[in-house]
Amino acid sequence: MEQAELDNIREQFDGEVRRRFPDAPIARVEVLQYGDDPEIEPGQLLGRIVVDAQGATDEDGKEERGQRLEAFRDAHRAAIHELRQDLDKLPYPAILELTVSGEVTEPPEGGGPVRRGPRMRMGGGRTMGGPEGPMTPVMARVGPEDLETLDTLITVGIATSRAEAVRWALARIRERPAYEQLRARTREIEELKSQF
Numbered sequence: 001m002e003q004a005e006l007d008n009i010r011e012q013f014d015g016e017v018r019r020r021f022p023d024a025p026i027a028r029v030e031v032l033q034y035g036d037d038p039e040i041e042p043g044q045l046l047g048r049i050v051v052d053a054q055g056a057t058d059e060d061g062k063e064e065r066g067q068r069l070e071a072f073r074d075a076h077r078a079a080i081h082e083l084r085q086d087l088d089k090l091p092y093p094a095i096l097e098l099t100v101s102g103e104v105t106e107p108p109e110g111g112g113p114v115r116r117g118p119r120m121r122m123g124g125g126r127t128m129g130g131p132e133g134p135m136t137p138v139m140a141r142v143g144p145e146d147l148e149t150l151d152t153l154i155t156v157g158i159a160t161s162r163a164e165a166v167r168w169a170l171a172r173i174r175e176r177p178a179y180e181q182l183r184a185r186t187r188e189i190e191e192l193k194s195q196f
Contacts, residue, residue: 001033001092009090013047016086020079024072025052027101038147041162042154045094047087053101065100066118073098073120084122093161096122140166 010031017029030048034040051072053065073080080096087094099119142150150165159165173179 006031006033009045013087016083017047017049020083021049021076024076026050027052034151040095041093042151043092043160045087045090045092046097047083047094048097048099051098051100062118065102069098069100069118069120080122 013031014029017026027050030046030050032040032046032048034042034044037046040046051069053068080098084096087096097119098121147162150159150162153159153165153168154161159168
């Protein structure tokens with residue numbers, strides 16, 4: 001994405017957030033793209049609203065911050081829904097994230113985990129699916145090499161998301177003759193186990 005286009009989206013998102021939540025305790029508004037956060041996929045945007053924790057200390061912990069985030073969501077449910085719908089109109093898939101100040105930190109030198117506190121994410125209204133029928137969500141943590149592999153499949157156009165890239169890779173495994181042999185062996189083992 002061109003920097004000018006990203007800057008324009010950031011300006012529009014900030015303006016919409018300020019217009020829809022005029023008196024809300026918002027610390028900052030961000031629009032992130034692939035590379036800004038490991039959870040953002042190639043071609044995807046994340047619109048983040050950081051709610052001001054207003055005096056919550058580390059001693060208050062996640063519970064206090066979580067309560068503030070829930071109170072913000074409950075007080076602005078309709079405006080959040082409308083903002084989510086506006087993000088669906090962008091030419092890029094976008095996620096809306098609500099979090100509280102003091103909970104998103106930059107990774108330390110040399111990488112490492114990013115400390116995250118309470119947050120709420122609302123994915124895009126675009127649905128993925130197809131002839132496969134109902135799908136079961138699966139959460140998996142992958143290492144840097146696997147993440148690079150998934151993102152490469154997206155970049156070259158084989159998949160449109162990391163989830164789709166995983167489904168594509170699993171379909172390639174099912175096409176191999178050895179996979180059918182594994183399934184047959186599994187059925188044999190299940191039959192033997194049932195005899196005990």
